[in-house]
Structure formats: structure tokens, C-alpha cells
Amino acid sequence: MDSSFKPKNRRGELLASVPLEACLFTARHRDDDVVLAQLLLDAAASSGRWSEYRAKILPPWTGAAMFWEEAEAEELQWPQAVALARALRMRMTSRTGGVYSAKSKNRDEMRWALSIVYSRSFAVEDADDESAAVRCLAPVLDLFNHVPESPVEYAARWAEQDDDDDPPASPWRLKGSQVELLAYEDVAAGDEVRIPYGIECSHETLVQSGFIPEPNSADYVPLFSDMRALARHASAALGLEPAQEQRRLRLLEALDAVDAPLAVRPGSLAASGHLLACTRLFAASDAELEGEGEGAIAFKENFDPAVGHHTLCVCGATEEQRMELDRAACELLALAADECLGALPTTAEEDAILLAQTAIDVEEHVGAVEALIVKHAKGTNTSATEPKEGRIAAASAAPEEAARRFETAVRYRRMAKLLVAGFAEQCRNVYS
Numbered sequence: 001m002d003s004s005f006k007p008k009n010r011r012g013e014l015l016a017s018v019p020l021e022a023c024l025f026t027a028r029h030r031d032d033d034v035v036l037a038q039l040l041l042d043a044a045a046s047s048g049r050w051s052e053y054r055a056k057i058l059p060p061w062t063g064a065a066m067f068w069e070e071a072e073a074e075e076l077q078w079p080q081a082v083a084l085a086r087a088l089r090m091r092m093t094s095r096t097g098g099v100y101s102a103k104s105k106n107r108d109e110m111r112w113a114l115s116i117v118y119s120r121s122f123a124v125e126d127a128d129d130e131s132a133a134v135r136c137l138a139p140v141l142d143l144f145n146h147v148p149e150s151p152v153e154y155a156a157r158w159a160e161q162d163d164d165d166d167p168p169a170s171p172w173r174l175k176g177s178q179v180e181l182l183a184y185e186d187v188a189a190g191d192e193v194r195i196p197y198g199i200e201c202s203h204e205t206l207v208q209s210g211f212i213p214e215p216n217s218a219d220y221v222p223l224f225s226d227m228r229a230l231a232r233h234a235s236a237a238l239g240l241e242p243a244q245e246q247r248r249l250r251l252l253e254a255l256d257a258v259d260a261p262l263a264v265r266p267g268s269l270a271a272s273g274h275l276l277a278c279t280r281l282f283a284a285s286d287a288e289l290e291g292e293g294e295g296a297i298a299f300k301e302n303f304d305p306a307v308g309h310h311t312l313c314v315c316g317a318t319e320e321q322r323m324e325l326d327r328a329a330c331e332l333l334a335l336a337a338d339e340c341l342g343a344l345p346t347t348a349e350e351d352a353i354l355l356a357q358t359a360i361d362v363e364e365h366v367g368a369v370e371a372l373i374v375k376h377a378k379g380t381n382t383s384a385t386e387p388k389e390g391r392i393a394a395a396s397a398a399p400e401e402a403a404r405r406f407e408t409a410v411r412y413r414r415m416a417k418l419l420v421a422g423f424a425e426q427c428r429n430v431y432s
Contacts, residue, residue: 009187012169017178018138024050025136028123032135034095036121037113040137044113053139061401062115063210066092068405075409077344078416080222081203088207119209122197127175138179141172146205147184147194148218150265151308154199171195206412214415220263221416223275223336227252230262234282237332247289248281255301257310264337264423269330269430270306272423276329277304277312283328288321297321330427337424341417348421351414358407 009015024043026035043050065073065081066088073085096110117135120142126132149157157168171184184195197205201219202212213219224230227249235245252258262278265271281299288297297317304311314322341347346354 008189009183011183011185013183015181015183015187015193016141017175017180018141020174020177020179022049023136023138023179025124025134028133028135031095033114033117033121034092036135036137037110037117040113040116041109049139057139057143058116058120061112061210062119063405063408064115064118065207065210065405065409066118067111067115072402072405072409075406075413076203076206077346077409077413078203078221081207081412081416084203084207115210122172123170124172124174124179125170127173132174134174136172136179138172141179141181144181145192145194146197146209146211146213148213148216149196149199150217150271151199152271152306153217153308155303155305155308202412202415206408212408212412212415215266217266219419220261220265221420222261222263223333223340223420224262226262227258227278230278231282233336234279234332237335238282238328240282244286245282251281251299252278252312255310255312257301260309260311264420266419269423269426273304273307274309274311275333276326277307277314279329279332280314280325281312283325283332288317327431330430334424334427334431337420337427341420341424344413344417346413348414348417351410351417354410355407355414358403358410 024036024039026032026039029035040050044054045051065076065085068085070086070089073089074082076082076085092110092114117137121135121137122142124134124136124138154168161168169182171182173180173182181195183193187193197209199218201221202216205216206212224233231245231249231252234240234248235242240248257274260274262275263272264275269276284297284299289299290296298315299312300315301310302313303309304313314325317325
């Protein structure tokens with residue numbers, strides 16, 4: 001590896017590089033994760049450098065929730081986390097030709113290789129040909145820790161570029177025969193070098209990479225799956241007629257930011273501004289939306305630096321109208337947040353008690369994990385490819401690891417509950 005560390009490395013400067021021939025890589029395609037995992041297994045099975053790298057550097061396990069048993073993943077409770085873990089687990093089963101099934105002798109090795117690919121590989125574009133990209137495992141360059149980057153932080157970094165037409169470059173690039181790592185931010189001697197793995201919320205990092213960033217400025221918890229779900233909730237709460245709902249929904253679905261998460265984010269209400277902006281539209285009366293005459297207002301899509309992307313902005317409203325729209329929107333969202341929290345099996349307070357108990361008695365919670373596996377094995381969510389006995393044996397074989405997964409699930413779900421509960425309280429402060 002070549003290093004270019006200096007007393008002060010500026011953003012975008014070269015930090016280190018590794019010859020491409022020393023890496024494992026494959027062209028970007030639908031199954032590049034599985035292909036790269038097999039390349040890793042083959043390389044680690046030889047007597048070369050990757051065998052040594054596995055023995056001395058690579059972790060034996062990442063703890064990623066996509067590799068947990070179904071019952072363990074369900075302890076995450078939040079639908080987006082459980083669904084992502086389940087989807088990736090099913091993908092691995094379908095894409096590995098049976099190697100990933102519970103009955104396969106090579107399952108543990110494939111799980112390990114895939115966990116390394118998901119937590120340590122990255123996409124690398126050719127500096128001279130952006131259409132040429134590979135998915136790569138680069139020794140040493142995979143050691144740098146993650147720094148969260150929210151949409152606001154990403155937009156600010158974009159705005160600081162000399163050429164703001166193109167989005168910020170990836171920290172990794174392929175230049176000639178070298179895979180290079182560039183500084184994401186200014187780094188002085190003695191500073192830890194960190195790089196963003198992507199704009200990822202906590203359930204994504206936990207499911208795919210096995211860790212929860214704390215704090216995580218990029219975190220979010222969706223209150224609604226899409227614009228239609230928001231429309232249904234708002235219309236039911238406000239008693240809107242179908243024609244009124246459809247009129248507002250058409251405006252929302254025409255937005256450039258139509259796919260942006262309708263989510264609660266850390267910080268003040270302004271950080272969840274996209275969710276608030278879209279909800280204000282339903283709070284506006286038909287007369288206000290007409291766009292003509294006294295009291296008319298307009299909703300236009302503009303960039304909001306507090307959100308980090310384009311969203312709806314209220315134009316032409318009086319201060320009294322703005323306050324009324326905010327009150328109505330916050331009342332709707334506080335209700336949605338309370339309903340979301342109420343649908344979960346436990347409260348944040350109950351999770352805090354569980355965490356305290358887990359710290360006291362690991363063995364007790366190994367038993368709890370096994371009990372949960374038995375409970376879910378009797379339900380309709382049981383995986384046909386993973387017999388109950390096999391899942392219990394897996395938990396019993398590594399009791400401390402099973403208890404650690406349980407503790408991680410409870411810690412994640414509690415953090416998300418506190419985020420949503422804090423948002424609901426902020427909303428109530430606006431309208432109460």
C-alpha cells in the first residue's frame with residue numbers, strides 16, 4: 001500500500017492507494033455481492049495474502065442483522081428494519097444456489113464471506129471512465145470507520161465544491177492500476193480518518209454492517225411508507241373527501257422529492273421539514289389552494305437547506321396562516337407518531353428495563369432468545385428452510401453471541417422509539 005498522509009490532508013486529497021491486483025473485485029451487476037463473496041472464499045482458502053489477511057485482520061463475524069435468525073430479527077420491531085433484514089436474508093438464500101440454506105455444509109463460510117462483502121466492500125468508479133465501475137474488497141482501505149452524513153451535511157458539502165454541477169465524488173476511485181482513497185474531510189495529524197459509507201440510517205447500518213452509529217445525524221424513522229399512506233392518514237383525520245385527497249396527492253406525486261423518506265429525523269422540527277411540508281398541504285383549505293384572491297397561498301417546490309433537498313414551501317401566506325398550517329400539520333403528525341409507537345410490542349421504558357437486565361444476566365436472556373425462537377417457530381412467520389431445532393441449536397451454541405444480538409435489537413428499537421417520541425412531543429408543543 002502507498003500512503004500519502006501529511007501533517008494536514010485537505011478534503012479530496014489522496015490518502016492511500018492499493019494496487020488493483022491486490023484486491024478482489026467484480027464488475028457491478030445484480031449478483032456482484034454473491035460473486036465477490038465466492039472470490040473471497042476462494043482467495044482465503046489458498047495460501048496467499050488473503051488467507052493471512054483473514055487470519056490477522058478480518059473479523060470472524062460482523063453481527064449484521066441480515067444474518068440473524070428470523071425470530072431475532074423480529075426483535076428489531078420497527079417494520080423497516082425487520083423487512084430489510086428479511087429481504088436480504090431471502091435474497092441470499094435465492095442467489096447462492098442452495099449454499100446459503102440451513103442444510104448446507106458451507107453455510108457458515110458463505111455467511112461469513114457475505115458479511116464481509118456487505119460491511120467492507122465498496123463501489124469504485126474509474127477516474128477516467130465513470131461508466132466503468134467494480135465492487136471491490138481492498139485490503140487496508142477497508143479499515144476506515146464510518147462517519148454519518150445526513151442530507152443536510154451532504155448538500156452542504158456539495159455547495160462547498162468549486163464545481164457544484166456534479167455531486168460530491170466518492171472517497172474511493174480507480175485510477176490506472178490503483179484503487180485510491182481520498183480524504184472526505186480535512187484531516188490533521190493524529191485525527192482519525194473516517195469516510196461516509198453512504199447516507200444510511202441506523203437500521204441500514206445494523207442490518208448490513210452490524211453496527212449502530214451513535215450519534216447518527218443521518219438517522220431517520222419513516223412515519224409513512226409513501227405519499228399515498230400520508231394522504232390516507234391525513235384525509236381520515238381531517239375528513240377530506242376523495243376528490244380533495246386526490247387533488248393534494250397529485251401535487252405531492254409530481255414533486256422531484258416524491259421518493260424522499262416521509263420520516264422523523266434527529267434534531268429540531270426543521271430537520272423533519274420534508275415530512276412537515278407535505279403534511280401542511282393537507283392542512284390547507286380548498287380556498288387557500290385556489291391560488292387567487294384574498295387568503296390564497298401557493299405550495300412550490302424549492303430547495304430547503306434545513307432539509308437538504310427540495311421540498312414544498314408555502315408562498316404568499318400570512319404569519320397567521322403559517323402558524324395555523326403548522327399547528328394543524330403538527331397535530332396530524334403527533335397522532336401518527338403516537339399510533340406508530342402504540343403499534344409496537346414494547347415501549348421505550350420497557351426496553352430500558354430489558355437493557356438493564358441484559359447487562360446483569362446474560363444467561364437469562366439467552367433463555368429469552370430461545371423462548372422467542374420457539375414462539376415464532378409456532379407462528380406463520382417461520383421460515384420453511386430453517387427448522388426450529390436448528391435455530392435453537394444455533395442460539396445455544398453461542399449463548400453470549402445470542403444475548404448480544406438480543407441486546408443490540410433492544411438498543412436499536414429503543415433509540416428509534418425515543419426519536420419518534422421526541423418528535424411527537426415537539427409537535428405537541430406547537431399546537432398545544
